Every structure is written in C-alpha cells, then in structure tokens.
Amino acid sequence: MRRALLLQLLAPLALVALAALVGTLVSTSTETYVINALVNVVIVVALYVFIGNSGVLSFGHISFVAVGAWAAGVLSMPVEEKPAIMPHLFGLLGEHTVGNIWSLALAAAVGAAYALVVGLPLMRLSGLGAGIATFGVLEITHNVLRYWEKIGPGLNTFSAVPETTGLLQASLGAALAVIVAFGYRRMRFGRLLSATREDAAAARAVGVSVYRQRLVAFVLSGALAGFAGGLLVHMLPVNTESVYLDLTFLTLAMLVIGGATSLWGAVVGALAVSAVDSFLAEAESGIHLFGRSVDFPAGTRIVVVGALMALVLILRPAGLTGGREFSVPLARPRRLLTKFAR
C-alpha cells in the first residue's frame, strides 16, 4: 500500500526528470522546447489542483499566470532598463529590483493573493456559471494588464528580464509543483475536496464546506500558476497576448488530454502535448523527416492540438490516463477487483 502511494509521487517526478534528461542531451534550440514543456507542466499541475480535484471548470487560471509574470517581470528587470520599457511605472516599482528567487516567490504570492480575491466571491459558483465567470476574470485581467501602464509594460513586451529559467530552474520548478500538488492531494484538504467532487450532497451531509474547500484549492493553484508565470517571464519575453486565450486553450487541452482527475494525467498530458506541439512548431519552420523535407504551414499546431482534444473528449472523456494515478498493473491486488465487480 505504501509502495503504491510512493509510486504515485515518484512516477510523475521520474517523468519530469526524464524530460530534463532529454533536455541536457539535445541541441540548444531544442532545449528551449524542453524548458517550455517543463513550465507548461507547472501550469497544468496548477490547473489540476483546482479543476481536477474540485471538478469545477476554470478558464481563469491563465490570469494568475499573467499576474505572476507581471510581478516577477516588473520587479526583476534592471532599474536602468525600466524607463525605456515601462515609462509610466509607479515610482516604488520603478526604483527596486529583486533577484531571481525572490521574484519567483513574489510571483507565487501575488498569484495566491489574486486567486483569493477572485475566489472569495466566485467559489460559490459551479458548472456553467463558474466557467463563464472565470472566463470573465481572464478578460478583465487581460484588459487591465494591457492598458494600465503604471503596473507594467502595457502593450510592450517584457524584454530585458534576466533569462534565468534554464533547464535546471524549470525542472526544479516542475518537480516542486508536482510535490506540492501530491502533498495537497494526500492532506485532509485534498481528500475533502475530491469528496465534494464525487458527491457534493454527501460531502455536505458529513459537514464538509464545499465553498471553503474549493477556496483553499483555488488559492493554492493560484500560487502555483503565479509561480509558473514567474518562470515564464524569466524564460522568454512575455506580453499580454502570450498569457491569454491561446495559452488557456493549450493548457486546458493538456489537462483534458492527459486526464483531469489525476496528477499523473496532468504531467503526462502536459509533456505529451508539449512534445507534439514543439514538433509541429519545428515542422512549421521546416524540418527533415524520414529523408524528406516537411514544411507545415503556420497554424498546424493548434489544428492538431484542437483535433486531439476533441478526439480525446469524444473517445476517452477521462483522458489518456483514464484520470487514474500511476500504478503498476501487476501490483494491483486481484481480490479487490473481484470484490467490486459484483
């Protein structure tokens, strides 16, 4: 029993380590894709913490990624670069710069705080209402970050942010997210929340506050998403469009394709879809495959990912992993199976 549990943590971690290992073996240009995939793992694990455990849909998590990226980006850009990119910044923000680790911690804190503010009213909703309201949050965040130039670059791009998210930082970040998500799921909070997902009425009947459990998960996943935003802004120049609808779609697709209700599914989905996506991104700029030159037109990526997502939803709604945690098929006790088969 304990070994099975340990395996549920080690399998996703091993997958992250494998991705990191692949990253050390390939060329520098391919390494960028691996780093990106590892940052995607953090975002998708953040989505899993809330959506997977609560069963409530959220289109709004990319806004936590966005505020995390803004916090880390604004505060870690060198002071002398700030006036050129962000001329209208609040004085206090313009005069200070923090280091890499501090900016990541700050990104997580800002993500959590924003998720708390948003979650306090919104966690009363579920189903369709939650979907549309969180979509509204994404729209509002995008709109405000785009035009409010006192807190960031507005329409400009976050250039000149130190690019500290290399392979090491990305894989450590992904591992940290996996450990946090696993820990949460094993804690009382995580168990209660998944009880509300399975049967909200029964959970209420034994005294679980659905609202409070969802809020806890929302804030934790907001922190992880903000952290991912911090990693992202230290990886490549971010602007408002790179943390908006496309990223929302891509990360939700990863979660759905992998299997929303398990950590294993989140990691598998993030890495599998990232792999397909990077391959197609390369193919869009032309590659050699089986001795032939392949050159897909721009836009192929989203077509393939969209089609994959629709297919998985139709054929295997629980995702590639079936929404189950990792287990070795032989280790599963047979007696249990026959007992529940009746």
Add this chain to the structure above:
Amino acid sequence: MTVAVLNIDWQTLADATGLGAIYALMAVGIGLVFGVLRLVNFAYGQLVMAGAYALAFASEHGWSLWVGIPLCFAVVVTLSMLMDRIVFRPLRTQSPAVMLVATFAVAFLLQSIALLWFGPLGKIASSLATLNQPVTVSGVDIRKIAIVAIGLGALCLLALVLLLGRTRVGLHMRAAAMDFRTAELLGVRAGRVIGAAVVISGVLAAIVAVMLTVQNPLVTPDFALRDTILVLAGVVLGGMNRLVPATLGGFAIGFASGLLGGALPTNQSQYLPSFLFAAVILVLLFRPGGLFTREGQQAVERV
C-alpha cells in the same frame, strides 16, 4: 479623473442600435442551442467567421451577390450541422462543463483551419459595400447598414417569435428548452427539435456574417471572435434560460458597447470590456437567472 462628456449624435445612436440588433440575432442563435442542448457554444463566432470567408471568397472571384449570399448560408448551415453531428452529439450525455470545453476546442480548431487555409492577413468581402454609404434622413446622415441591420434584426426576431409561438416545431422547441426529458416523454422528437435549433442558429449566424462583413469587410481568422465573447456575456446578463431575456441581453450589450465605444474618448473606453465582464460576474453571483427574468424563472443550477 475627468467626467466623460457623452458626445452622442444620431449616427452613433443608429450605429449602436444596429450593432445591438446584430448582437441580438447572435444571442438568439446561442440561446436557442443552449435552451435545447444545454450547450454554450463558444464556437458560434467561428460559424460567423466561416460565412464571412464564404462572402470574401465570392467577392474575390467576382461572383455576384446572388451567388455569394446563398454560398454563405450553405457554408454556415452545413458547418453548424457538421459541428453538431461530429462533436456535440457524441458528447450529449456529458456535463455542460465538458461540452463547454469541447466547443472551446472546436472554436480554436476552426480558427486555426481558417488561418491555415486563408493566411493571417485577411481577405476583403466587398460585395455589399454600397450599404456603408450614408443616407440623409430628415437632415441627419445615417449609414444605410445601420438601418438595414435594425430592420433585418426586427424582421428576424418577429419571424422567430411567430415560429416559436405559432408552429408545432416552435412549440416543441419551447417545451424542449424548458424541460428536455419531460418533453421527450410527452412525444416531442428530440432529434427533430435539436436539428431545427441547429439549423436556425446556423441561418442566424449566416445573416450576422452578411451584416458584419458590411461593417468590417476585412475578414481575418479571428473575425467575430470579440463579438461572440461580448454576446456570450450579454446572454448571461440577460438570462441564459429564456430566449427573450437572452435576446434582450444581447441587444443591451451591443447597444451599450456601440454607444459607449462611439461616445467615450479612447482612454476611457479601453476599459469597457472590464466593466462589462465585471457586470457579468456580478449578475452570475447575485441573479444567476439573469437581469431580464422575473423571480421564479431563475435558472436552477445548484450543486
């Protein structure tokens, strides 16, 4: 903070009403499908986009309007039916949230197909450009399209009211929208009602495509995306569960964004989407049934 001086002239008012009418039609298209299928169709805007590309395709080849507009209708209605058949029907037993994610995927899929097929730069649909010219009504210049949009919108809504109120399939549709399973038990044929709703919402999308291309002849892959997002917000504001409130919500949001977008200076109207979506969230929290519904008609979706 300066107080905005509203600078409203007849042109702005007419344009806003025209936009409201177009949004009302989209709202009916979305509301009808939602009523019957419990499906919030994110991909509705991509139907409009497909219709707009059909029009652009026709005007690029120099075909007349009498070819272009039927082509637009054929493309949109076919696509609407295909979408239902291939994606939504297999998912009918899933929860509304899963279907919402699925329509999200379809929306992105169609948008990228358009990007692949037609490129990112966009095409010009200039077939109905003459409607953009102003006409003088009692000393006031108003663009013809605003008048056409208002007229056509009113006509379509009237036709829909008659269809829903006076015909058998309309009665079935209203019954199915109210309670699908009971309606089915009472002999309403589910397939036919769903088919009718899908076709009608496709026809409405085609009409919207024609009118939007007049206002904005440049057709890009994200054509009508912003409009769909706003209309969805409007439908929620008005009340998803009933057609009339949903339509009113669509009209209201089109009118408001047209009026404020035209009357406010840019540095104030740029935050308009934030206010609209804040309003949507407030309505969802405090009046989940919508603003234009009476008490007791509230959508019941409690866990």
